[in-house]
Amino acid sequence: MGFLGTQLDGGMGSGRWEKWRPTVSLVQHEDLVIDRLELLYTPRHEELVQRLMADLLVVSPETQVRAHALDLADPWDFGEVYSALYDWSRAYPFDPEREDYWAHITTGTHVAQICLFLMVEARFIPGVLLQTAPPKRQVEGDPGSYTLIDLDLSRYDAIAQRFAREQQDALSFLKSGIPTRNPRFNALIAEVERVAVRSRAPILFTGPTGAGKSLLARRMYELKKARHQVQGPFVEVNCATLQGDAAASTLFGHKRGAFTGALGDRAGLLRSADGGVLFLDEIGELGLDEQAMLLKAVEEKRFYPLGADREVASDFQLIAGTNRDLRSAVAAGRFRDDLYARINLWSYELPGLAERPEDIEPNLEFLLGEAARELGRQVRFNAEAKARYLRFAQSQEAPWRGNFRDLAASVTRLATLSEGGRIGVAQVDAEVARLRWLWDRSEAPAAPDPQAELHTLLDTETLDTLDLFDRLQLAAVVQVCRQAHSLSDAGRRLFAASRQRRQVVNDADRLRKYLARFGLSWDQVAAAPPG
Incomplete structure (x- = not known):
């Protein structure tokens, strides 16, 4: 299937057989039989189409030629050509189980060739590209050459390997380069990577405080920015810090005089995040009024600042985080059902550190390197001290209630107090005692029987x-x-x-x-x- 070449396929009299005509050349190859040729053209070239069809019948009577008139006012208008090709391809009775389809991209305007390429790439035409070329020397009857181009990139090992390396680099980036070992967490990050680069829909991260929701949201943003998928900034706010009029004002902005103390206009964080990513941590703490305003902003990309009578626009991607079970909050009427449904398209529960004991060691090494850079000197465990620390850290004795915040604080203390850059057994014992005291609840009011x-x-x-x-x-x-x-x-x-x-x-x-x-x-x- 391909477009009529109004110049290359033309010609009058017997002299036309002495020139190379790309559409005619398709049926001139002795080792190739074209069962059916779908010829696309504009109505003003009806006479040329009829002549070409007669010539094709002479050369290859076994080839069925079907002409399709596309009413194009301007064959150089991309939108018009793409729409016409899209409509034609959607109506075509493709049967890829029984037939092979070749899209001829040598003829037609450059716009038509690009549109055919896009149709094949998007699989609206389930086939491959066909490129023809004239012979090096013009000889009557010489069909030249043809090349098939399969746009299924998975068939090209070298390209597939490059894509695989790029994906592995992205996964490593999302994990801050930490070689995590927990299968559940690694599977979660693998899916988050695909969603990050393919979707702009809202994403919800749940999990305990300190599980890494904020860090992962920022990493997602940086990955999208590196791939030129966002242009705006990363804007982060903890909704637990927003109360009363300040909550709506901080998020949506306000006009001067909207409330007592509103001495000037304020843009608000949603407008600041235009073109970028807005991360709302602890979204479950938002009031119901702010939830309603947020739903409109997410769905329509427009909202009213406080005290304004005109809407403002902001096109941002929302990433939300919470350590609450929003389903229970919805059931209790504390969180809007419609907002929860809107932000729950992509929902991921980040496990706490105690649920990932095998990841404590690689995170320990990463945090130790961070602490060493901050202190400006190398810091290492001796072998016995490291084994003792990990034995405690990976045991049931270590609940890691603050998750990675607790681990980061622990490593900072060890690195800061190390003598000569070496963390020894005595220092580890002291740190373990400190952690036990930190997590001890014996002095708290006794829990009921x-x-x-x-x-x-x-x-x-x-x-x-x-x-x-x-x-x-x-x-x-x-x-x-x-x-x-x-x-x-x-x-x-x-x-x-x-x-x-x-x-x-x-x-x-x-x-x-x-x-x-x-x-x-x-x-x-x-x-x-x-x-």
Whole structure:
């Protein structure tokens, strides 16, 4: 399939057979049979098309030639040509299981050739490109040469390898160059990389405080900027710091006099993020009014600043972060269902550091290098000290409640106090003691007796039917659930060992079914007991 060459395919009288005509040359190759030729042309060249079709019949009577008139007012107008080709290709009865399709790009205007290229690249035409060339010496009947170009890049090993290297570089960049080992985290980052470079839709990161949501959002932005996919800045705000009129003013801006203290106009962070990325950390802390305004801004790219009677525009990509379960917030009426649906297209839960014990060592090395650069001197563990630190850090004794913030602070202390750039056993022992004290909750008000909490969930008659074994087990499960930030997180903690032996892992479903045995739901169990 291809366009009529109004100059190259033309010619009058018998002399036309002495020249190379690209469309005619397609059927002149002895080793090639064209079953069907779809010839695209504009109506004003009807006479030339009829002559060409007659010549094709003479050379190759077994080739069916079908002419298709495209009503193009200007064959050099890209929009017009692309639209006409798109409509034609969508209506064409392609059958790639039985037929091979070649798109001839030697004839037609340069715009027509580009549009054919794009049709093949986008797979609207499920075939390959065909480029023809005249013979080096004009000899009557010599068809010249032809070349097929397959735009499926996966078929080209060298190109595929370059793409693979580029993707690996992007994954390493998103992980700050840290060779992480946790399979779940690595799979998450691999998908985030694909989404980062292909989508501008909102993205939601959930997970505990210090799990790296802010860092990953900034890395995504820098990756997009390196690929020229964003031009504007990265704007970050912690929504937990926004209260009252200041929240709407900070985000959406205001006009002078909009409220007491509004002495001048303010652009707001959404306008500052125009053309870039806006990262709203702890988005669950936003008030309902600000949530409604944000929904309009995300969907329409327009919004009203406080006190304004005209809308302003800002085209930004939203990345949101939260350590809350927004589903529970929606159910409780604290978060808008429509906003949650809008920002939940791409949702990723970042695991805490305690859930990634195998990643503690590479992060330790990375943070030690960062601390050494800041201190301006080399800092290293001795072998025994490093082994002792990792043994504690990867054990159940280390909850890492502050996640990477706790680890970074720990490494900073070790590096700063090291003598001669060497971290020894005594220093590690002191740091482990400090961490134990930091995470010790013994001086805090005693937690209620786990079995006593069951009375807030089950009536006395039901409890009396349970064996002591079942009561103790259920009480322990409830305690874990109330320490977790989601049903999935609780499931992973409870089934950490057995999940490694399962081919299909659904910790949340296992926990849900266990609770259902006692007539309990996640919302009932996760809720804080009455004070």
